[in-house]
Amino acid sequence: MNPRHVAVIADGSFHAKNTLRRALRDIDRRALNAIVHVKRHGRRLAGYGMVAQAFREQAAELRALADAMQALMRPLIYAQMEIVRDQQTWLTFKRLCAARMARETSRQNRSQAQIDTVEKKLRREAHTHRQRMRAILQELIRAVARLQESISAQEYVVVNGRIEAALLRADGADLLMQVSADMATAVGNTRQAVEHYRQQLEEVTHEIDADF
Template sequence: MDIQRIMAIVEASYQTRHSIEGALRDIDRRALNAMVLVKRHGNALAGYGVVARAFREGAADLKEAASHMQKSIAPLIQAHMRILQHRSYADLFRRMRETMDGAGKICPTLGCTEETWAQTIAAEEAEALNILYILIQAVNRIQEGIAEQEYVVTNGRIEAALSEDTGAPLMRVSRDMGNAVGIVRDAIRSYRNQLEELLHESGTGF
């Protein structure tokens, strides 16, 4: 991974976090509005009340899953920054050894140092890969939560259609909830694509 890729991951992480946090706040607000409507109309909207509660609980679960994802981002970036730095050290010793070899001089210490850096880099790459797997697993949990929220949105639209005669604007509420979930879905899908590209660059698949 080069510095451009690292910066791209940093930017993608920031944008994803910003999109998810904003959408989750919107989801929570929409769910609260729906619960107010339900309370105002009493038993006539009891079914939608169940949907609104499920939606708000799902948003809380997504927020928790997103916090787990965030915990892995900084360690991943730090690990790759160390790898870049140590590769530059390894390259320096390699060039020094090649220069001395070209001059007909043998320096075993340089060869040993070069090997030590290679081992260090290999260990750090393994650590970075493990962090990346953990991060992708956190993304998986968010995507599972999104799928559950989309199911709740569908139920909400059904309940809203059944409650049209109450005069409550539930279809609009359900539509807005669906839009908010869509923002989270698209943001996390794009982020996962970038993480998978990084995974393939690491020489493995998922």
């Protein structure tokens, strides 16, 4: 496992998780504000009520999808660290082999058979761990893709909200314009963070696949 991949996945996951947590809290809070604002103004802003409710529902879906994605981060890092451990074991094994071969030329054949058995076992374990990590990584990328679809849906709701707010002529419409604009910023930040994380994961996947 390349140390750069370790850092990209570990730190990328940490930052994605924290950015998402803040952004989703922000989206949820703004959706709730919109609902409260519409209720306060009664029928005059009723047209925006549907939008505010859609904000809220979409925010809940985003949170559920983000939870599903985040649940894969820890197993991925665990699997990655198993590979790091395998590499260290392999290195130690190779050093032992080299030392033994240098000492025991007369019994080389017998030693070689033992070494081959251990080598096969280590290779098998390492292969299993790499497959596991690759499977989790792919599952995580699929979870990220689902989250991105949901973000696109939320962006669509945001655009509708901005149109709806622009069409309103009642008191409080300015505030709804502001709510919609703030929501657009929050959703945009989420989209950027998730896109960046996906790029990191895909880049690592390509490099790992090349190593396989």
